[in-house]
Amino acid sequence: MDDLYASLNEHLPPELAKEAVRILYGAPCRKLELNEEVHNLSQSENFDLKAFGIDTAEEQTRPKRIVRIGAIQNSIVLPTNEPVSKQLEALHQRIATLIHAAYLCRCNIVCLQEAWHMPFAFCTREKQPWCEFAEHAINGPSTKFLCQLAQKYNMVIVSSILERDDEVHGEVIWNTAVVISNSGKYIGKSRKNHIPRVGDFNESTYYMESTLGHPVFETQFGKIAINICYGRHHPQNWMMYGINGAEIVFNPSATVGGLSEPLWSIEARNAAIANSYFTVAINRVGTESFPNEFTSGDGKAAHKNFGHFYGSSYVTAPDGTRTPGLSRTKDGLLVTEVDLNMCRQVKDKWGFRMTQRLELYANSLNEAIKTDYKGQLIKE
Numbered sequence: 048m049d050d051l052y053a054s055l056n057e058h059l060p061p062e063l064a065k066e067a068v069r070i071l072y073g074a075p076c077r078k079l080e081l082n083e084e085v086h087n088l089s090q091s092e093n094f095d096l097k098a099f100g101i102d103t104a105e106e107q108t109r110p111k112r113i114v115r116i117g118a119i120q121n122s123i124v125l126p127t128n129e130p131v132s133k134q135l136e137a138l139h140q141r142i143a144t145l146i147h148a149a150y151l152c153r154c155n156i157v158c159l160q161e162a163w164h165m166p167f168a169f170c171t172r173e174k175q176p177w178c179e180f181a182e183h184a185i186n187g188p189s190t191k192f193l194c195q196l197a198q199k200y201n202m203v204i205v206s207s208i209l210e211r212d213d214e215v216h217g218e219v220i221w222n223t224a225v226v227i228s229n230s231g232k233y234i235g236k237s238r239k240n241h242i243p244r245v246g247d248f249n250e251s252t253y254y255m256e257s258t259l260g261h262p263v264f265e266t267q268f269g270k271i272a273i274n275i276c277y278g279r280h281h282p283q284n285w286m287m288y289g290i291n292g293a294e295i296v297f298n299p300s301a302t303v304g305g306l307s308e309p310l311w312s313i314e315a316r317n318a319a320i321a322n323s324y325f326t327v328a329i330n331r332v333g334t335e336s337f338p339n340e341f342t343s344g345d346g347k348a349a350h351k352n353f354g355h356f357y358g359s360s361y362v363t364a365p366d367g368t369r370t371p372g373l374s375r376t377k378d379g380l381l382v383t384e385v386d387l388n389m390c391r392q393v394k395d396k397w398g399f400r401m402t403q404r405l406e407l408y409a410n411s412l413n414e415a416i417k418t419d420y421k422g423q424l425i426k427e
Contacts, residue, residue, distance in 0.1 A: 051359075052371035071312075073368035076101055079384055085151035092144050094121075095379030098152060099370045101362070103389035112387040114268045116295065116325070117154035118360045119145045119163075121378040122333030127166045131179045138164050139192050145380055146193075150200040152382040155229075155268040158205035158297040160331045160360075161276045162222070164189045165209060167301045167331065170247035170353045171341050178253070181211035181220050184236045190225050198231025203266045205273055207299040209253075210236070220254045224273035224299060226264045237262050239275040240284055246306050247343050247353055248277070261287035269294045269387050276300040279314045279328070282321070289322035290405075294387050296322075300330045303354035311359060312372070319363035323394045325385055332358035332378060365393035 079098035124137035165180035210223035238257030315328035373379035
């Protein structure tokens with residue numbers, strides 16, 4: 048199955064499909080009209096292209112704050128046994144095409160998937176050649192490449208990379224998201240707060256948890272934050288970006304169907320509702336095979352691929368409305384036009400921030416981290 052939304056509409060009677068979509072996706076999204084040039088590009092370059100608008104009430108005292116968000120998912124271009132430099136160059140070329148498509152769609156902010164500039168090789172537990180993909184957050188080739196595109200297209204770009212820290216900090220590796228201004232300048236970076244140790248996700252072999260907290264970046268097109276991949280399983284992680292003022296939180300990811308697909312459509316959507324901001328869930332796509340076999344620690348036979356990265360990138364609004372997802376099998380660009388005024392409107396309607404009771408949980412958590420904590424358990 049390539050697309051759940053399309054399958055519902057294809058196989059159910061129209062009225063039943065409409066009701067099923069309402070229950071699963073919320074209020075229907077408006078379809079955006081795109082120009083013929085970008086449609087032709089999606090056909091010639093073989094990527095999925097979807098575009099929607101999520102509307103909100105017009106206000107009397109604040110002008111609309113319309114932003115177009117671009118979410119890009121992609122597969123690797125060359126086999127993983129090709130030289131590192133060739134793999135990187137091929138991915139740069141592919142991403143240049145997809146970002147050009149986002150420009151043709153008038154996107155203001157574009158986010159790429161987790162570690163977009165390399166295969167997701169952390170399943171192998173091998174250090175070479177995969178550590179050679181790590182690069183400096185400011186001066187690395189991928190950041191320089193994207194700074195040029197950000198300035199050219201007047202577009203904020205969020206780039207999730209494998210970062211090589213500088214010599215002062217021991218040249219250690221991090222899982223990092225770089226935020227590039229529409230002026231083409233580096234704004235800052237965020238790092239992965241929660242590192243998986245499940246299945247083939249052996250990432251702590253390569254990097255550890257972030258020490259940067261939950262930064263929010265104020266851009267010309269809104270306040271944005273990045274909750275990288277596995278962090279989406281932790282509600283407190285999402286919460287802190289909201290407390291720090293985020294209006295859009297991106298979740299660049301790399302996750303496979305056998306592990307997480309039933310959770311995928313729930314977590315980022317729930318975070319948008321709970322925190323009254325927009326979320327953008329982006330997952331890589333395709334199956335990546337590696338030169339050497341590796342085991343999963345589950346007693347099963349050694350294998351060479353991670354499993355299928357299922358794409359399905361989507362956007363959710365603070366009221367729970369979500370777009371249909373991109374393809375499960377193809378590269379893609381999802382364009383979503385939103386009005387950031389919805390964030391405050393939903394806070395006013397539901398009162399989640401007003402009723403959040405941070406002091407209650409701060410006190411409880413402060414007790415819970417103590418070594419002699421007993422828990423508030425009442426027995427018969």
